[in-house]
Amino acid sequence: MGSRIGRRVAIVAGLRTPFVKSGSAFKNLSALDLGRIVTAELLQRSGIAPKEIDQVVFGTVIHHVSVANIAREIALAAGLPRTSEAYTVSRACATSLQALTSAADAIATGNVDVALVGGTESMSDVPIGLSRPLAQAMVLASKGKTVLDKVKAFSTITAKDVLPVPPAIAEFSTGQSMGESAEKMAKENGISREAQDAFANRSHTRAAKAWADGTFAQEVMHVLVPPKYEATSEDNTFRKDSTVEGYAKLKPVFDRKFGSITAGNSSPLTDGAAALIVMAEEKAKALGLKPLGYLRSYAYAGIDPSWQLLQAPAFSVPKVLARAGLRLSDIDLFEVHEAFAAQVLSNLQAWASRDFAKKHLGGAEPLGEVADEKLNVHGGSLSLGHPFAATGARMVTQALRELGRTGKQTALLSICAAGGLGAAMVLERE
Numbered sequence: 001m002g003s004r005i006g007r008r009v010a011i012v013a014g015l016r017t018p019f020v021k022s023g024s025a026f027k028n029l030s031a032l033d034l035g036r037i038v039t040a041e042l043l044q045r046s047g048i049a050p051k052e053i054d055q056v057v058f059g060t061v062i063h064h065v066s067v068a069n070i071a072r073e074i075a076l077a078a079g080l081p082r083t084s085e086a087y088t089v090s091r092a093c094a095t096s097l098q099a100l101t102s103a104a105d106a107i108a109t110g111n112v113d114v115a116l117v118g119g120t121e122s123m124s125d126v127p128i129g130l131s132r133p134l135a136q137a138m139v140l141a142s143k144g145k146t147v148l149d150k151v152k153a154f155s156t157i158t159a160k161d162v163l164p165v166p167p168a169i170a171e172f173s174t175g176q177s178m179g180e181s182a183e184k185m186a187k188e189n190g191i192s193r194e195a196q197d198a199f200a201n202r203s204h205t206r207a208a209k210a211w212a213d214g215t216f217a218q219e220v221m222h223v224l225v226p227p228k229y230e231a232t233s234e235d236n237t238f239r240k241d242s243t244v245e246g247y248a249k250l251k252p253v254f255d256r257k258f259g260s261i262t263a264g265n266s267s268p269l270t271d272g273a274a275a276l277i278v279m280a281e282e283k284a285k286a287l288g289l290k291p292l293g294y295l296r297s298y299a300y301a302g303i304d305p306s307w308q309l310l311q312a313p314a315f316s317v318p319k320v321l322a323r324a325g326l327r328l329s330d331i332d333l334f335e336v337h338e339a340f341a342a343q344v345l346s347n348l349q350a351w352a353s354r355d356f357a358k359k360h361l362g363g364a365e366p367l368g369e370v371a372d373e374k375l376n377v378h379g380g381s382l383s384l385g386h387p388f389a390a391t392g393a394r395m396v397t398q399a400l401r402e403l404g405r406t407g408k409q410t411a412l413l414s415i416c417a418a419g420g421l422g423a424a425m426v427l428e429r430e
């Protein structure tokens with residue numbers, strides 16, 4: 001049973017919006033809109049009375065200055081009772097796993113019975129900032145007593161200071177972008193361009209098949225987008241015509257001369273939201289609900305971001321398995337976040353490597369190989385998209401529904417995140 005402390009946490013419902021490329025179908029919706037839309041629909045579909053929701057924990061990665069606590073605004077906008085409290089979390093690409101584990105801890109310890117958790121992201125609506133000199137001048141001007149004081153505040157501003165400052169998908173501590181970090185991983189771990197392209201093709205092919213088969217029908221909602229209220233019902237991130245030759249033609253993006261990371265083997269910038277309802281097992285029984293599954297264990301790990309930024313799952317996964325009292329070979333299904341094909345292949349390689357275990361895990365046995373038929377069976381973030389904060393909740397629902405379909409018992413989730421962070425979770429069906 002692993003190292004569970006306190007009440008067992010059941011995941012009773014999960015839903016997401018379609019995930020769409022930034023600047024496309026959801027370009028007029030904010031992260032708050034997407035969070036509200038998925039929350040309201042999830043509640044309605046679950047049949048759980050809104051008054052049962054004690055707590056809302058939601059997250060976003062790119063924060064808007066106008067929304068200090070997006071979880072609370074989502075709860076209010078989705079029509080939850082004013083009495084259900086709410087707070088916001090942020091852990092880069094593992095944000096909605098953080099929302100889940102924060103709520104799970106509160107449930108396990110008896111402080112909360114039922115929580116609604118999730119993540120939402122709009123890469124179409126990123127806050128564009130001001131340069132520091134311009135922001136300082138504006139503050140000074142607001143304090144000016146006369147018009148002349150106000151005008152004087154801007155006297156040192158240059159043309160360069162007036163340029164808008166977009167948020168960077170780069171490490172604050174190293175200045176390196178995610179793509180550049182993935183390039184470094186590919187080179188240091190010997191992950192070839194061919195292997196990356198083959199993995200990306202695998203992801204897109206599987207996602208296209210899953211969409212065609214209706215696999216996602218119960219876990220992805222339709223979104224009616226104003227002003228015309230046309231329905232968006234499907235991810236627009238996966239390629240229906242994916243062939244491995246198509247990927248080979250693309251030019252590297254982050255190291256144009258010697259690189260191997262392309263638009264084809266990277267996850268796209270994406271808009272979307274995903275949410276879950278979680279509660280104490282005893283509460284689910286009392287409400288007569290059949291959970292999708294249960295949280296068995298979770299673990300986070302951190303590594304030096306200047307080393308291999310997206311390699312922390314090589315540390316969080318051994319931890320989560322130890323906490324679950326399981327071996328890698330006991331796992332029936334793997335959901336591994338696909339930031340870049342090179343990152344997934346680097347993580348898989350580390351789990352299987354005796355050298356890695358010797359060097360980095362105190363000489364422990366390597367975890368072992370992940371069987372291809374158990375890994376990301378319906379695609380992953382490369383093809384399904386990656387609205388940063390929503391990915392974890394997407395993976396939880398996708399994994400539990402797949403366990404339900406196949407009658408299998410255990411799923412392992414792994415997410416690499418900015419800052420050199422890794423998240424891992426073991427879920428079980430019964």
Ligand SMILES: CC(C)(COP(=O)(O)OP(=O)(O)OC[C@H]1O[C@@H](n2cnc3c(N)ncnc32)[C@H](O)[C@@H]1OP(=O)(O)O)[C@@H](O)C(=O)NCCC(=O)NCCS
Binds near residue numbers: 093268
């Ligand atoms: C890699 C990245 C820069 C590419 O952005 P982009 O140029 O807007 O990507 P697009 O989807 O428009 O693809 C570029 C082109 O490649 C083509 N392409 C992509 N995959 C293809 C494939 N498999 N076969 C053929 N063509 C393909 C697209 O059709 C497009 O062609 P076009 O320019 O003629 O329209 C962007 O997706 C990115 O920054 N991703 C990483 C995000 C990130 O860091 N996430 C954090 C992870 S934790």
